[in-house]
Amino acid sequence: MGERLCVGFxxxxxxxxxxxxxxxxxxxxxxxxxPLLVRILFEDGAGIDLRSLPSRTRITSVPGSVRARALLAxxxxxxxxxxxVDACVSRQSGRHCVRGARLHLVTGSYPAGSFRLLGExxxxxxxxxxxxxxxxxxxxxxxxxxxxxxxxxxxxxxxGPGFCNCPALTSRARIxxxxxxxxxxxxxxxxxxxxxxxxxxxxxxxxxxxxxxxxEAVVSEVLFSPRRLGGFxxxxxxxxxxxxxxxxxxxxxxxxxxxxxxxxxxxxxALEYQGSQHKLRTRHTYDLRKGNVLGADDRxxxxxxxxxxxxxxLMEEVAKSLSxxxxxxxxxxxxxxxxxxxxxxxxxxxxxEGR
Numbered sequence: 001m002g003e004r005l006c007v008g009f010x011x012x013x014x015x016x017x018x019x020x021x022x023x024x025x026x027x028x029x030x031x032x033x034x035p036l037l038v039r040i041l042f043e044d045g046a047g048i049d050l051r052s053l054p055s056r057t058r059i060t061s062v063p064g065s066v067r068a069r070a071l072l073a074x075x076x077x078x079x080x081x082x083x084x085v086d087a088c089v090s091r092q093s094g095r096h097c098v099r100g101a102r103l104h105l106v107t108g109s110y111p112a113g114s115f116r117l118l119g120e121x122x123x124x125x126x127x128x129x130x131x132x133x134x135x136x137x138x139x140x141x142x143x144x145x146x147x148x149x150x151x152x153x154x155x156x157x158x159x160g161p162g163f164c165n166c167p168a169l170t171s172r173a174r175i176x177x178x179x180x181x182x183x184x185x186x187x188x189x190x191x192x193x194x195x196x197x198x199x200x201x202x203x204x205x206x207x208x209x210x211x212x213x214x215x216e217a218v219v220s221e222v223l224f225s226p227r228r229l230g231g232f233x234x235x236x237x238x239x240x241x242x243x244x245x246x247x248x249x250x251x252x253x254x255x256x257x258x259x260x261x262x263x264x265x266x267x268x269x270a271l272e273y274q275g276s277q278h279k280l281r282t283r284h285t286y287d288l289r290k291g292n293v294l295g296a297d298d299r300x301x302x303x304x305x306x307x308x309x310x311x312x313x314l315m316e317e318v319a320k321s322l323s324x325x326x327x328x329x330x331x332x333x334x335x336x337x338x339x340x341x342x343x344x345x346x347x348x349x350x351x352x353e354g355r
Contacts, residue, residue: 004063004067004070004122005063005066005067005070005071005074005087005121005123006062006063006088006089006106006115006123006124006125007074007085007086007087007088007118007122007123007124007125008086008087008088008104008124008125009104009130009133009136009137010086010134010137011081011085011086011087012086012124012125012129012130012133013130013134013146014078014080014081014082014158015078015081015118016124016127016130016155017156017158018078018080019052019053019054019155020154020155020164020166020169021157021164021166022052023048023049023052023053023166023167024036024164024165024166025052026049026050026051026052027048027049027166035165036166037165037212040153040165040167041212041240041259042259045167048167050167053116054117054118054124055116056113056116056117057115057116057117057123058112059114059115059117059123060109060110060111060112060114060115061090061109061110062088062089062106062107062110063089063090063094063123064089064090064091064094065089065093065094066087066089066094066098066101066103067121068098068099069121070120070121070122071085071087071098071100071101072100073119073120073121074119075100077119080158083100084100084101085100086101086102086104087101087102087103088103088106088125089103089105089106090105090106090107092105108186108191108192108194109191110129110185111178111181111182111185113178114128114129114178114182115129126170126178127150127169128170128174128178128179129178131143131146131147131150131170131175131200132178132182132194132196132197132200133196134146135195135196135197135199135200135203136195136196140199140202140203140229141221141225141229141344141347142347142348142351143199143200143203144207144221144225145217145218145221145348147172147175147203147204147206147207148207148208148211148217148220149211149214149217150169150170150175151168151169151170151171151172151175151207151208151209151210151211152168152209152211152212152213152216152217153165153167153212154166154211154213159354161214161215161353163213165212165213168209168210171209172204172207172208172209175204175207176201176204179197179200179204182194182197206221206224206225206229208220208236208237208238208239209239210239210240210241211240212239212240212261213273213275214352215273215275215306215309215352216239216261216273216275218309218345218348218349218352219262219271219304219309220236220237220239220262221344221348222309222315222341222344222345222348223262223318223319223322224236225344227333227341228340229340229344230340230341230343230344230345232315232316234319234322234323234326234328235264235326235328237262237263237264237271238262238263238264238265239261239262240260240261241259241260241263242257242258242259243257243258243259243260243263243270243294243299244256244257245257245258245293245294245297246298248297249293249296249297252296253293253296255293258290258293260272260290260294261273264326267326267327268298268299268300268325269299269300269301269302269322269325269326270294270299270301270302271303271304271318271322272287272291272301272303273303273304273305274287274303274305275305275306291303300321300325302318302322302325304318309345309349310345310349312338312342312345315341315345316333
């Protein structure tokens with residue numbers, strides 16, 4: 001295949017963020033063209049320009065060594081990758097010192113769809129494989145956070161809490177299917193399982209699709225994770241899904257639905273996160289209207305913001321309000337549970353700030 005470089009692990013995470021930002025740049029709002037998030041949520045993604053996505057490939061293996069020429073070209077194209085690129089090799093002999101590369105021995109067979117072509121001679125671990133690879137280095141809570149990211153409608157900046165909206169790179173179901181196919185391939189060929197597989201499966205159980213911002217993702221992880229892991233143990237809701245109004249409300253207000261940050265099937269309850277993106281006048285007005293109309297339709301709307309996310313007492317209020325609205329019995333957390341909850345939020349918020 002000529003010169004090939006396989007990029008994975010942390011460098012793959014950074015490159016997928018670059019890809020998300022590139023897609024967002026290709027779809028900037030203009031006169032007559034709505035913001036990308038609006039097109040994703042309300043127009044089923046019609047007409048979105050996806051030319052910046054790496055192309056799919058049938059490649060199922062990792063090259064034996066790193067080609068310096070491809071590595072130099074990649075670093076020139078993506079200077080934000082830093083002084084070393086995480087490169088995968090399949091042979092121990094390929095782990096000789098290569099300037100500018102952090103080498104990882106990645107052996108065994110992989111199913112189709114494990115790699116994408118980023119450019120001439122560069123294969124990139126797919127979002128699903130990247131999630132698995134990061135299970136080796138991230139603790140489980142931060143792996144869950146990354147799952148929310150790749151299954152979400154946003155791409156984070158290289159550092160700090162900034163982000164832009166873009167289509168999801170993958171989904172919880174697609175990651176689960178990939179892990180199943182990978183395990184099946186390895187078993188059929190009598191090969192060992194890749195490191196991190198069990199942790200990846202455990203973390204994936206806590207991931208939900210569709211968060212529209214990093215802060216929405218943190219709120220969801222905190223509320224839905226089990227208490228023994230630092231969450232509030234609430235039943236997982238649907239993120240950024242359509243909530244249909246009753247016929248009476250639809251006739252009264254001349255609209256039939258809203259998209260809510262979090263909603264629960266069969267319950268007249270919604271959670272709304274008031275984040276930095278809500279400073280936009282049009283978004284702020286939309287959210288005020290949403291709260292008014294949903295309230296008039298006899299629905300409970302619970303709100304949370306960044307300040308509340310940082311305080312245990314205020315997050316307990318949010319969780320109590322949701323529990324009551326969902327018809328659940330509230331259990332007062334003991335000191336141990338509260339400590340775990342504060343630790344989880346602190347960890348996620350520090351990671352959100354890039355620290």
